[in-house]
Amino acid sequence: MNGDEKITQELCKESEMKDGEMREFEIEGRSILLVKSNGTFSAVGNKCSHYGAPLSKGFLAGDRVRCPWHGACFNVKTGDIEEYPGLDSLPCYKVTVENGSVHLVTSKKALENVKRVKAMCRHNASNRSTVAIIGAGPAALVCAETLRQEGYSGKIVMVTRENHLPYDRPKLSKAMNAKAEDIYLRPKEFYSQHDIEVRMGKEAVSVNTDEARVKFRDGSFLQYSQLLIATGSRPRELQCPGSTLKNVFSLRSPEDATAVSEEAGGKNVVIMGSSFIGMEVAAFLSDKANSVSVIGKSSVPFQAVLGDQIGALAMKLLEEHGVNFYMRTEAREIHGENGQVKEVLLRNGTVLLLMLCLLE
Template sequence: MGASRSKSVDLPTFHGSESQENELSGDKQRHKGSLKEKHEPVFEKEVCLASEMQDNEMREIEINNHKLLLIKANGEFSTIGHLCTHYGSQLVNGVLSRGRVRCPRHGACFNIKTGDIEEFPCVDGLQCYKTEVQDGKVIIFTTTSALDINKRTQNMVTRSLVNKDVILLIGGGPASLICAETLRQEGYRGRIIIATKEMHLPYDRPKLSKTLDIDIEHILLRKPEFYSTYGIEVLINKEATSVNTKKRKVSFKDGTSQRYDNLLLATGSIPRMLSCLGADLENICLLRSFDDAIRINKLATAKDIVIVGSSFIGMEIAAYLVEKASSVSVVGNSEVFELEDVKFYMSDHVIELRGEDGLVKDVVLASGKVLPADLCVVGIGVRPATHYLHGSPIKTDPKGTIIVDEYMQTNVERIYAAGDITSFPLPLCSNENVSISHWQIAHKQGYIAALNMQKKKIAIDTVPFFWTFFFGKSLRYAGYGAGFEEVIIQGNKDELKFVAFYIKEDKVVAVASLNYDPVVAQVAEVLASGKTISKLEAQDKQMPWLQYI
């Protein structure tokens, strides 16, 4: 069979972008276009007395059955949308600091006066509302349509055919999308091409392991109309095979190539497969793409499932399949707490997969246990998808990650990298080069790469933020805990409601919590401000470090 043809997604003409529907939060509001375009009459609403609010206070208010977030900071009032544009968390429960509010669940930050994004993950800013104090009363000025809009797509230009410059973005994840959007926000009018090996527009990949049967339309980061509105080309089924840095050209699996003036490499990671006997049987699955999720969901109904790997992805898959499959077993090489109706085989590993008619039937463990399996899902880690760089001068480390500087620039001029495939200097740990496969980091790096393609010379400065949710348990993590020397626990582990401070050289370098919001967002904001939390402060149940926010 010949190679399948790559193609550009059919993008209809549309005027006025539309934001992603947020099925996890129930926030079904959509972007309805600029208020200025509507020419609606503005009305005013008194919401409270200025004396009723303390400084550095946030309060949800209601106008015509619509909630907004009223903020008093440094003696001034401002009003923005009340829900985080990522998954719709209530920002009133978040962290107010340094002129921004941080989401309590996933760490996104928004400017309290403009609603602009100041930290990721998210693609939309918040709507903002003119707010004044008159005769001691807080007055908000708005329109009827403005009240329907929680999200706001930030101002962007579109392509000019006069501009022949080309920026090529390889990879269909958030790094490429945010890079493209930031370029347009910064006034870049040249050609922008996103080339992805998948068959879909960029989508919210973390949702796959939590809801395997989700509709692709519900997880698109942007609707098709968005790309045509802002002149962003998306080429699907377009897998890179090589980069010619001298000719500034990328070649693809389908035999085509594309020249570039600036290039972003954001190809993500590839799941690792088992290397034991029987690993090539047909009903052994990896989860990386939407198509992988659909396949696993289809094969799992009323079947015996063995999940190899006790990673977060493995646990999320187990949580989803437990009510769908006949049985779910998890095999891992570390100890974890046992939950629900899942059988755990920890401190063990697979030595053989036995099959019949090309399909796996049994999973054999080193301990001698034999687990029946109609389907085996492997989640034992990933490796960077950088194989197409073999033979190029682009510098990688021994693990295959691309080495970039603080501007996301590789060692080759005009070539940048972002996301899972990078090793980059993190200010939080004295600019040590690290590789972090977080959804939030990919957003941030795409943003930084775009700014520096436009000669802004802005270095990355972020606090890594991670989250997961399974079996009704919410886990958050912020910071960088590699090499930690001690863990201090506050709360109750037996009740699965606690926070863990990771200590290195007598200071907190990372924090994790289970059902203990918003403490991780609070620590993230302290670290983002450049302040430190000492070991003694972490041991104090009164959390004196909160004064640094």
């Protein structure tokens, strides 16, 4: 079959779907979401462009479907992403209704695209304005892309103190041994293709709003017309004695994740914190470290955000994989030997022998 050859396939009878209903269909191995909203049928890709969740399991309100996993929202008429997380829109397909039957009209080539990037303009030399973006996380990247999608043709300069292009930071605790390039949000070619300049390894130290200028630690400057500061958050720092020992880690960058993954093998690991990051790290290291212990202030993990029942279930699942929990307590101090962690003393008097400590 030629890739551009038209495919017309009957999906269902018009009378079989109620208004406000969604159904999943498979066409040529691709999952399609058919929606009936206000009496009109529309079809888009069924997989969320963020992490691939089935949108058929999500929530439909009018012309918008919300992802069941992380809440990304898409317009079912256009496939456009309207609320994040995620960057890409969904492929959108033609739907016809003939003789009481609903048909999808597409091509094999169109079905191959599971994501869609909105049309973007490029830099025009006659436009002398510059948008400076300090930070290179998803918020910074979405800003840069939205500017190009909305027709901004001036310069866009994104600056980060890290030596990486924008990457998916939440994946650091899910796949700690992944290469940085494997979690980049966009490939290197994307930025040159759309004239988005990314300056890596440059740390901003001050902003002079009167002169519209950013100063960097290396002494260089960047003149801007508009400025967005999107530097994100930082991990909480442990305040107890011993927190500066060599094998006490925080998790923020690909380098941190790699260091923890390499150091944890066959060792006793203690994780300070029992929320999402801590639990994901515990799950990842459970079959790699000699032992994994989690210290949490609450009674169960996730207690503040998901409640006691879900927290207790998550705790039980990890305990079945050998993870130990020390709840309703915290670290009083960390003892070391030759600059390395040796043990952690908890406020409830428990002493844990360890070789690596990770702060959530």
